[in-house]
Amino acid sequence: MQVPRDLKYTKDHEWARVEGTTVTVGITDYAQDKLGDVVFVELAEAGTQLKQHERLGTVESVKSVSDVFSPLSGKIAEVNKDLLDHPELINKEPYGRAWMVKLSSGNSAGELPGLLDPDAYEKYCKEAG
Amino acid sequence: MKQTPLHDAHRKLGAKFMEFAGYDMPLQYTGIIDEHLTVRNKAGIFDVSHMGEIVIRGRDALSLCEWLTPNQVARLSPGQAQYSFLLNEHAGVLDDLIVYRLSEDSFMLCVNASNKDKDYEWIRKNTKGVVTVEDRSDDTGMVSVQGPLSGKIMAFVFGPPASSPIEGLQRFCFASVPFRGRQVYVSRTGYTGEEGYECFIDAADVAGLWDAIMEAGRPYGIKPIGLGARDTLRAEMGYPLYGLEFNDKTAPLCAGMGWVIKMDKGPFIGRDPLKAIAAQGVPQKLVGIVMSGKAIPRHQNPVMLKDRVIGEVTTGTYAPSLSRGIAMAYLAHGTDTAEIGIDIRGTRHAGTVVGLPFIKK
Structure with missing residues (x-):
């Protein structure tokens, strides 16, 4: 299971890459492995204002439907259109080409301590099995 | 949770498991899409040991099977099988199943795992005449080999290929075939739409059969297939599944299953309500x-x-x-x-x- 060191994580298995006021969001390697073959991704549109933990989209594997929640508050600045056409990228490059949205999160710094660091996330996943 | 005798084999193959009908069953190994396409293009092997096998024997076994199921059991010779149902008195579907005629006076009903206890109770409750009814589910292992290359693989397993006892086996026919000194029922049936074979064997011997099929299938690209792909394969063929397309409130006629129902064969449970439904039009x-x-x-x-x-x-x-x-x-x-x-x-x-x-x- 890959857990990149430069990301923050949620217990819902989203990752967040915080670069200044821009936050890139996706789902983790652990999540894609649990889901199996991802065949459909639906994302909120650019411009949508999201609160922390608000639903930002849905990921469907052959068998299951899972909601994806925003790890931080912010406004969707960009949606990964390539991912909508190629949902299988989530299984191949969950931290790379399968990023979902970029948020502009001017005021979310206060929410950051609520996210898990890589060690804590890895421990959380191991306990979940 | 119950396990099939192949649970260890699945674990070694890296399966992800799910609970199904009280069993810890493989959901997938390499991935549902890969497994699905393997069955469509090559061959796959499924553990279906969780399914139920109820054996009815005795002088009145044929007439009991005719009473319990709407298809005409008398059409079967020993070595032939047919798709049918257990209906309740309102013609609702208790289960769909395959009836195997083992001999003149013995039959095996292969039923859905989730229904086997209910089915067994129903059959016991509706038994008449001189018969014995036995639930053989826990003693019977079952593997299914499906896909365009399944025939070649099975011929090797039960070979030598040129004189294999399953050579020329027609759809919905089965044979009792020796395997390492044991008898296996090999049936040309399945639920994928592909050429395929289902094998019934003593639970104690099913792991050996699984390994032999995997070995014989390796040159043909055989892969183990989980319940995830089993469901997508049957869905693409439009095959109904108990609990989704059928339940004890729905009659089978709506599901395009009129061909199974033989109204004129004599009385069977659910016949009168079915006649009324057919007369009204579905x-x-x-x-x-x-x-x-x-x-x-x-x-x-x-x-x-x-x-x-x-x-x-x-x-x-x-x-x-x-x-x-x-x-x-x-x-x-x-x-x-x-x-x-x-x-x-x-x-x-x-x-x-x-x-x-x-x-x-």
Whole structure:
């Protein structure tokens, strides 16, 4: 299971890459492995204002439907259109080409301590099995 | 949770497991799409040991099977099998099953895992004449080999290939075949739409058979297949599944299963209500829906014609052979080829009504 060191994580298995006021969001390697073959991704549109933990989209594997929640508050600045056409990228490059949205999160710094660091996330996943 | 005798083999093969009918069963190994396409293009092996086997023997076994099931059991010679149902007195479906005629006066009913206890109780309750009814489920292992290369693989397993006892086995026929000194029933049946074989063997010996099939199948690219692909394979063929397309409230006629019902064969449980339903004409039929976009319909999503709800999805899934979402639903007559919508979690997605199966074999 890959857990990149430069990301923050949620217990819902989203990752967040915080670069200044821009936050890139996706789902983790652990999540894609649990889901199996991802065949459909639906994302909120650019411009949508999201609160922390608000639903930002849905990921469907052959068998299951899972909601994806925003790890931080912010406004969707960009949606990964390539991912909508190629949902299988989530299984191949969950931290790379399968990023979902970029948020502009001017005021979310206060929410950051609520996210898990890589060690804590890895421990959380191991306990979940 | 119960385990089949192959649980250890699945674990070694890296399966992801799920609970199904009280069993810890493999959901997938390499991935549902890969497994699905392997069965369509090459061959796959399934552990279906969780399924139920109920054996009915005795002087009156044939007449009991005729009473319990709506297909005509007397048409079967020993070595032949047929698809049928257990119906209740209202003609609702208790289960769908395959009846195997083992000999003149012995029959094996292969039933769904989730229903086997209920079925056994029902059969016991409705037993008449001189028969014994035995639930052999826990003592019987079952593996299924499906796909265009399955015949070649099975010929090697039970070889030598040129004189293999399964050579020339017709669809819905079976043979008692020796395997390492034991008898195996090898049946040309399955639930994938491909050429395929189902093997019934003592639970204690099923792991050896699994290994032998995997070994013989290696040059042909055989892979183990989990319940995930089992479901997408049957869905693409439009095969109904108990609990989704059938339940104890629905009669089988709506599901396009009129061909199974032999009204004139003599009395059977559910015949009178079925006659009444047939006389009135069935109001609905089971159809397929292919989605226009990428959205995937799911069980119980409403089906819309213009602004009106006209039914709901029974089976909804992703079809790997079509790279699209598909659904089955009971719709009124006259909706053939209609452009409909499916309400998927509050958003309407376009689809087209098609005849079943979704893929032509």
